[in-house]
Each structure stands twice: as C-alpha cells, then as structure tokens.
Amino acid sequence: MIARFVRWLLCVLGVLAIALGVGYVVFAPTPLPAEHWAGLGEPDVKNGEMVFWAGGCVSCHAAPGAEGDARLTLGGGLALKSPFGTFHVPNISPDEKVGLGGWTLADFGDAMKRGVGSHGEHLYPAFPYGSYTRVTDKDINDLWGFLKTLPKSGNVAPPHDLPFPFDIRLGIGLWKFLYLDDQPRVALDNPDERVKRGQYLVEGPGHCGECHTPRDALGGFVKDQWLAGAPNPEGKGRIPNITPASKSMGSWSESDIVNYLETGFTPDFDTVGGSMTDVQKNIARLPASDREAIAAYLKAVPGR
Incomplete structure (x- = not known):
C-alpha cells in the first residue's frame, strides 16, 4: 500500500516537474536575435527626437514636476499606481551606472519590442511595450540615438512595490503569451x-x-x-x-x-x-x- 502511494506521489511530482519545465520554457523572456539589430546604420537623431515626443517619454521618465529643459533629464522616480501595485519609473538617462549608459541598441530594442530588460528579465507592462512593439526598427534606432544626447542623471528610482503574486516576474510570460503581439489593434477598410x-x-x-x-x-x-x-x-x-x-x-x-x-x-x-x-x-x-x-x-x- 505504501509502495503504491510512493509511486503515485513520484508520478505526480514528475508531472508537476515537467509542467513547470514546459511553463518556464514557454513563458521565459524571449529577446530578438542579436542580428536583428545589426545593419541599421547611424541613427537619424532628428527623427529620433520626433519619436521621443510621439512616445511621451518625458511624461513618465522626467522628475515629477520638472519644467522646461529639466524635463529632458530622464532620471525617473515617478510612482505609477495600479490595481496590481505601485510601479516606480526607472532612470533612462545615459548615465552609465544607474541609467541606460551601459545598454546596447539590442538591449534597448528588446525592451521596446519584447519587454525584456538588459539582464534578460521580463519587464512589467506598466512600461507600454505592448504598444511599442509596433514601432519600426528604424524609429527605435533613431530614438536610441536621440536618448544618448540627453543629460545624465544619477537618480536611483525606488523598487516596485507589488504584492504577491505580482512580484514574480515569470508570471509576466503568461501575460505576454496572452496579449503581446505586433498586429494592428483594429482592421480598417482601405485606409489611405x-x-x-x-x-x-x-x-x-x-x-x-x-x-x-x-x-x-x-x-x-x-x-x-x-x-x-x-x-x-x-x-x-x-x-x-x-x-x-x-x-x-x-x-x-x-x-x-x-x-x-x-x-x-x-x-x-x-x-x-x-x-x-x-x-x-x-x-x-x-x-x-x-x-x-x-x-x-x-x-x-x-x-x-
């Protein structure tokens, strides 16, 4: 009787282990191949600035209450409240220690289009990569070129304040599986x-x-x-x-x-x-x- 129970328990644990393994593979972060970002050439910084304003980067990444040229210092720190907890907007200035100064175009592009950070981690969709995934590679390259011209900031934003289970990043893989795609939001008849x-x-x-x-x-x-x-x-x-x-x-x-x-x-x-x-x-x-x-x-x- 005990032997049968042990065999049954081992089978259950084996199935669970397989399910967890498959789940990890399916829901793991998936950056684009490195060669995807090769060959884009020198960025058009003027166009990058237009992408910057279209994307509203300053609205979240500038210091709260910043005015004038200070809005171009993207040190982060803004608290975004949501039903899932509070997200703190990160520093995306060119600072090498706490900003994006150590990132590559591929790092930035994967964050924009795949929601993957520079350490291979899932990014929370409070950063709207669910929309940015539709941005062209050229515009991402141009935006990256423009961001590197902006002032550096040493500000360190607080960590996100999220309750369990939303603090488990692997779960974002399920969200991406369900919602992340680059197809048009609506189908339009013969748009000009x-x-x-x-x-x-x-x-x-x-x-x-x-x-x-x-x-x-x-x-x-x-x-x-x-x-x-x-x-x-x-x-x-x-x-x-x-x-x-x-x-x-x-x-x-x-x-x-x-x-x-x-x-x-x-x-x-x-x-x-x-x-x-x-x-x-x-x-x-x-x-x-x-x-x-x-x-x-x-x-x-x-x-x-």
Missing part, C-alpha cells in the same frame, strides 16, 4: 496613407490605448473596446472614449482634433486637463502632418 500614419502613431509610439482602452482582470486590453474609454488607473475619474461614437469627441471634426492636439483647446473653448496635459504638449511638438494623421485615424476607427 494619412490614416495608416495615424494608426502607426496612435497604436505604436503614441500608445494612446494604454489609457483610453478598458482592460480585463489580467490587465490586457478588451479587444472590441479599442479607445472606448476606461477607468483612470490611478483611481480618480475616467479616461474618455475617443472613438467616433463618443458623446464628447464624436461630434468633433478632424480639424477640431488637430487644433486640440496643437493648442490644448476644445471646440467649445475648454482646455486640456489631467494627464492629457503632458500628452498634448508632447504631440504639439510633432509636425502638423502627424497631428492631421492622428485625427484622420481617430475618425476612421470603429465607434464604440
């Missing part, structure tokens, strides 16, 4: 080049859906509610619906959206507020053609 550019900016570097799309219990986007509005992840108010069916923005014309992104004024002369204030300031630095492309895309997406 301007709408395609807008789709790239909104779904990729602009990562607009990270705030404007509701999430399920695991933190992934509810796919059929793209840009339909969501609870504020920091707990106060609601991030608005920006699809054509929105009760507020639905009546806006493309030119209304363009003007809002450039000036911060709504058609009824209200002004941008909340976290959108920084976003608007960043987008205002883009070429007018990019703001027009964003507006064209927002009028082309399905209304929700």
Whole structure:
C-alpha cells in the first residue's frame, strides 16, 4: 500500500516537474536575435527626437514636476499606481551606472519590442511595450540615438512595490503569451496613407490605448473596446472614449482634433486637463502632418 502511494506521489511530482519545465520554457523572456539589430546604420537623431515626443517619454521618465529643459533629464522616480501595485519609473538617462549608459541598441530594442530588460528579465507592462512593439526598427534606432544626447542623471528610482503574486516576474510570460503581439489593434477598410500614419502613431509610439482602452482582470486590453474609454488607473475619474461614437469627441471634426492636439483647446473653448496635459504638449511638438494623421485615424476607427 505504501509502495503504491510512493509511486503515485513520484508520478505526480514528475508531472508537476515537467509542467513547470514546459511553463518556464514557454513563458521565459524571449529577446530578438542579436542580428536583428545589426545593419541599421547611424541613427537619424532628428527623427529620433520626433519619436521621443510621439512616445511621451518625458511624461513618465522626467522628475515629477520638472519644467522646461529639466524635463529632458530622464532620471525617473515617478510612482505609477495600479490595481496590481505601485510601479516606480526607472532612470533612462545615459548615465552609465544607474541609467541606460551601459545598454546596447539590442538591449534597448528588446525592451521596446519584447519587454525584456538588459539582464534578460521580463519587464512589467506598466512600461507600454505592448504598444511599442509596433514601432519600426528604424524609429527605435533613431530614438536610441536621440536618448544618448540627453543629460545624465544619477537618480536611483525606488523598487516596485507589488504584492504577491505580482512580484514574480515569470508570471509576466503568461501575460505576454496572452496579449503581446505586433498586429494592428483594429482592421480598417482601405485606409489611405494619412490614416495608416495615424494608426502607426496612435497604436505604436503614441500608445494612446494604454489609457483610453478598458482592460480585463489580467490587465490586457478588451479587444472590441479599442479607445472606448476606461477607468483612470490611478483611481480618480475616467479616461474618455475617443472613438467616433463618443458623446464628447464624436461630434468633433478632424480639424477640431488637430487644433486640440496643437493648442490644448476644445471646440467649445475648454482646455486640456489631467494627464492629457503632458500628452498634448508632447504631440504639439510633432509636425502638423502627424497631428492631421492622428485625427484622420481617430475618425476612421470603429465607434464604440
């Protein structure tokens, strides 16, 4: 009897060991091959700066409350509250000790497109690589070139404050398995080049859906509610619906959206507020053609 129980227990443990091994392989970090980042050439730093503003890097990585040129010192430290705990934004300045100064283009590219850190670890999707995975390799190379021109900072951000089990990074592999892909968020019928550019900016570097799309219990986007509005992840108010069916923005014309992104004024002369204030300031630095492309895309997406 005891021998049968021991055999049964060993079989169970063996199955569990195999399952854990398979799970580790399936959910382990998967950086891109090193050769993926070879041959991109010298970065176009001017284009990199435009990608920088489109991506809103300063909104999270500048010191809280920084103004003017101080916003370009990306020492991190901002606390991002979420249902999963509090994330502390890291230093991404070119500092060699506590920033990205010791990183390579491949390290940076894998963080952007695969959510993998320089030590081969999963990065938490509070860093919106779920959107950045759509950024082209050229734009990543150009952005990397621009980031290296910015001031260094020795600031060390606090570690993330996450309860169990969210502090176990291997679990992020399951999240990536379920949600991480580089396909378009919505299928559009015969979009012209301007709408395609807008789709790239909104779904990729602009990562607009990270705030404007509701999430399920695991933190992934509810796919059929793209840009339909969501609870504020920091707990106060609601991030608005920006699809054509929105009760507020639905009546806006493309030119209304363009003007809002450039000036911060709504058609009824209200002004941008909340976290959108920084976003608007960043987008205002883009070429007018990019703001027009964003507006064209927002009028082309399905209304929700």
